[in-house]
Amino acid sequence: MFVPDQLVVYPAQGVGKVERLESQVVGGAEAEFYIVRILSNNVTLMVPVKNAVNVGLRALCSAEEGQKILDSLQDRSDFTGYTGQNWNRRYREYSEKLKSGSLEDVAYVLKELLLIGKDKELSFGERRLLEQSMGLITLELAHALDTTQEDVKARIEVFFEDVLHPEENPE
Known part of the structure; x- marks a missing residue:
């Protein structure tokens, strides 16, 4: 209730x-x-x-759950890499995860799309899903962690600095 x-x-x-x-x-x-x-x-x-x-x-998730989600975004050990699965199939899978309402599913989609984007250009639909998942995660975590949406987004961007700004992080 x-x-x-x-x-x-x-x-x-x-x-x-x-x-x-x-x-x-x-x-x-x-x-x-x-x-x-x-x-x-x-x-x-x-x-x-x-x-x-x-x-x-x-x-809304608790502050503790929110911190666990942030920690899970930082952990890349569960990412198997871009498998070559076609974008249409990924799009359907990710759309279903976003509709599930599960914060873990939304975090999964965000992390996958950010990391796939490191290896290949995302389709228009995938970019929209990336924006949607980022918005969903950052707003909920901002309320749960008593901070701003911009702060949460900045924290996530630090985790994916090598993906979002590869020219600044030569391998």
């Missing part, structure tokens, strides 16, 4: 604030809805209370 003013995360949309609970008659039956305003774009969503968990609405 979420309460007004609580920060929550809606899959693929990001961090939102529960503005209120509202009852409405839908199909002749009364239903309760969370009214959630997404912080990044001011879109307001109506999420059925009974279905909130099924659609992936979840509480």
